[in-house]
Amino acid sequence: MKLVLKNLFTALFLAAGLANVFAQNTQKPQRTIVIMIDGFGEDYYRNSDMPNLNKMEKEGIFKIVPSIMPAVTNVNNVAIATSEMPDKHGITGNVWYNPVTKQEEFIEDPDLIIVPTIFDRAKAAGIKSALFSVKKKTIDIMSINTDISLCPECDGADESEWAQQFGAPPAVYSKEVSYWIMESALYTMKKNPDLGFIYIHTTDYPMHTWAPEDKNSKEFLHKIDEYIGKLHEAAPDAAILITADHGLNHKDLCWDLEKACANRKTPIRISISPEKDRYFKHHRGMGGSAYVYLKSSKDLEKVKKTILSLQGVEAVLTKEEAIAKYHLLSDRVGDLMVLGNKTTVFGLLQDSESEKLPENYRSHGSTYECIVPLFVYNAKKAPDASFFDHNYKVAAWLYR
């Protein structure tokens, strides 16, 4: 039923959009490239040699803006790609608790996005679009209505024209995989001058692995900056819009909230880490916020008290408080939302209720990773800088 509704909605939207385009006649919108640099907190930018971004900062619009909570990829990537907050777009994590199956499930079904994406909007405006992402989860949910899409783990990527050009895709746990996706996007843009909208999404694996001061991180971001320069060189007419989903911080403590609550005689049904995805090596599924589902609504105060007593827990919001504060869709958050301090994360642990994490462990998901840079460069019809008050506004003005 949901599928039918979404399709009907999309069809109506496309029809309305097409009518609008014909009414406006054929003035061609400016070619546009959106680059979502996954995990690109301001500290990563400031610690790296990125001359092309420095130039864009000076000559275009540059701001440090809030990103969306929970500070995880899907929530923000979909916000950027739909220009909406999670209460409108529907994605509240990399996973969600499906009330029908009564299980935690990865977000891989495109119908979970309940508004049109920018690719739907581009199509309605008669613009050819492409989506290049390192993460298959992004292609799974966002590539409907793109003309071209690619990810290293997508079916056929190994034998694709991009693999013929640039070799088989590197492992997803590498910095090279982001170079491969950038190279593929650059090649595709040069080959298809009629492509009007390109969205590129790199991976935060390097940021999970290295702090901003680490030479490996600097090397990675310098190289990404070179690709941004090459994209601009290949399409000097194009607007370039750049932002990120979240930053990253070192975390030193993880709580398994199911075990911690059970040990304190206030058991819960399930705790979900919105950060958990299939890329386990990045963060072991641990993130700086958690959704807690209660066994009974009567347990609310007791469970809240237990969780607030845990070291490193900064706040426990009720569902109503969480959806009001962070604009979340009520069907897709827990009875409680738990927020860690800057160095505390939540996730499943094998044997104990808590674990001290190694010095090099880095992750996100909390309010402390919820601020990112935003660049708008060479965009002829972009609104005034005051319009860009969040990361998800970066492309919100396009194809309206």
Ligand SMILES: [Zn+2]
């Ligand atoms: Zn991310």
